[in-house]
Amino acid sequence: MTIHNLGSKTTILGLLRNDVVSATGTGSAIDLQGYEGDMAVLLDAEAGGAGITYAVKLTESDTSGGSYTDVTGGAFTTTSANTASLQKIYVNVTNLKRFVKVSITVAGGTGAGAVAVLGLASAKYG
Secondary structure: OOOOOOOOOEEEEEEEEEEEEOOOEEOOOEEOOOEEEEEEEEEEEOOOOOOOEEEEEEEEEOOOOOOOEEEEEEEOOOOOOOOOEEEEEEEEHHHOOOEEEEEEEEEOOOOOEEEEEEEEEEEOOO
């Protein structure tokens, strides 16, 4: 997959804004109606402490308050314990439902680390 028109048509989407994460949860719903084509999705996670891992994935729904299901190909590799991680995946916005959320599962004990998930998407009408 490639991303075209990285200039004026590219928008940064804060799928999970930079925050300290210590428990399993989900981000806010992001409306993809105004976007098309491939979207690069970036995960930036700091080491969360001894034994702490993060399993981060995208979920999708037809409505913002609806039932969310996993996006095919929308999961990052689970982070290693007490190790920072910088990863990217690509998804095609055109093939997704209208709304996406980030789901994060924290496992391995107690601790916290900063985690951010950003999307780089092309606006339909730039």
